[in-house]
Amino acid sequence: MNQYRQDFPLLRNADFVYLDNAATSQRPDAVIEAEKHFYERLNANPLRGFYDLAQNATESYEQAREKTRAFLNAKSAREIVFTRNTTESINLVAYSWALERLTDRDEILITISEHHSNILPWQMAARKTGAKLSYLFCEPDGSYPEERVRAAVTDRVKLAAIGQVSNVTGRLGPVALITELVHQNGGVVLVDAAQSAPHGPVDVQALDVDFLALSGHKMLAPMGIGVLYGKERLLEEMSPFLTGGEMIDSVRLYDATYAELPHKFEAGTVNAGAAAGLGAAIDYLQDVGFARIREIEDRLTSRALSGMQALPGVHVIGSDRAEEHNGILAFTVDNVHPHDISAILNDDRVCIRAGHHCAQPLHKHLGIRSSARASFYFYNTEEDVDRFLESVAGIRRRMGLG
Numbered sequence: 001m002n003q004y005r006q007d008f009p010l011l012r013n014a015d016f017v018y019l020d021n022a023a024t025s026q027r028p029d030a031v032i033e034a035e036k037h038f039y040e041r042l043n044a045n046p047l048r049g050f051y052d053l054a055q056n057a058t059e060s061y062e063q064a065r066e067k068t069r070a071f072l073n074a075k076s077a078r079e080i081v082f083t084r085n086t087t088e089s090i091n092l093v094a095y096s097w098a099l100e101r102l103t104d105r106d107e108i109l110i111t112i113s114e115h116h117s118n119i120l121p122w123q124m125a126a127r128k129t130g131a132k133l134s135y136l137f138c139e140p141d142g143s144y145p146e147e148r149v150r151a152a153v154t155d156r157v158k159l160a161a162i163g164q165v166s167n168v169t170g171r172l173g174p175v176a177l178i179t180e181l182v183h184q185n186g187g188v189v190l191v192d193a194a195q196s197a198p199h200g201p202v203d204v205q206a207l208d209v210d211f212l213a214l215s216g217h218k219m220l221a222p223m224g225i226g227v228l229y230g231k232e233r234l235l236e237e238m239s240p241f242l243t244g245g246e247m248i249d250s251v252r253l254y255d256a257t258y259a260e261l262p263h264k265f266e267a268g269t270v271n272a273g274a275a276a277g278l279g280a281a282i283d284y285l286q287d288v289g290f291a292r293i294r295e296i297e298d299r300l301t302s303r304a305l306s307g308m309q310a311l312p313g314v315h316v317i318g319s320d321r322a323e324e325h326n327g328i329l330a331f332t333v334d335n336v337h338p339h340d341i342s343a344i345l346n347d348d349r350v351c352i353r354a355g356h357h358c359a360q361p362l363h364k365h366l367g368i369r370s371s372a373r374a375s376f377y378f379y380n381t382e383e384d385v386d387r388f389l390e391s392v393a394g395i396r397r398r399m400g401l402g
């Protein structure tokens, strides 16, 4: 038994094994209680009313922002914009930064292992501005050799958008080197931290990146709250993404002045309940500690990987070293469709993801159509891994493949 599992109501008495944490994590009582507390005790529309209740709601919302600032080590809470999720955060930068700044002389650089949410906004920006969208391609094991990275960062690259951890291979993206090179040319860097922020410390000042996107729901928080970090100077210069209520200072008939950061980017009524949940999720993660989280995940990943490597016909995508997987093991089984893999595991009450994991270009580059994927979090146990391995071991037999 794992001491944290008791804190998660859906897992406490579960007869199933949850290994789809890269899609969304489970939520502990503390997070569910924090959201409930907001609606039971503080509910009013934040940032509007002058009565006590509305001020308390505002305070709760801004406390969550301050916790997020500290979590990411941002210099100022003005740099923390609440969005719905990583996808919205990246779109905000594509619409408000890229569309107004890129031209047909510029290049947008992304990697082939990006999630569709970090591809489609750049396809759109490239189409509308004439900028060239270029890809950095990985090796068959998902790695990015330094020389290839150096060659890809031409002096035309005005924007690089890079995933910190791939949701398929689990590998680290070449964020540090790309940031250094792109900055030398005066460009900006956006980091997709959807798969990294739940598992390890993210320090935006140490990374020195210009924008960083994450989703609360992958790190214990409720669905519907995400974060965009942006350097203050850049956010100041950008136009709003969405316009309307709450993001204005004053409105005249034909124009308006916008609110101060970060409110300029938070049009309409905000998700204050989920923000309270995000604050509680950050407290919870910090109580457990990322060193402990890493230790548990590495132990589980290593057990699962060596078990899978011993199974005939099972191929894990990416590195053959567990510590390079960051808790993510995508795999194929010879002559078995990933949907069948997932269906068989489901019969054994093991939840994994099957498909292209919103990373079709990566699958194509690796020469496969789709894959199955198990992903671990710190509340998983050795028993979970063993049930998963046992189920995977029976797949070929149950498909009549011997």
Ligand code: 7TS
Binding pocket: 022, 023, 024, 085, 086, 087, 088, 115, 117, 118, 163, 165, 166, 167, 192, 194, 195, 215, 353, 357, 358
């Ligand atoms: N970026 C990465 C690296 C992701 O893994 C995901 C979601 C997203 C962006 C989008 O996050 P959202 O919260 O805006 O939807 N990844 C997955 C996954 O791997 N399985 O389901 C969702």
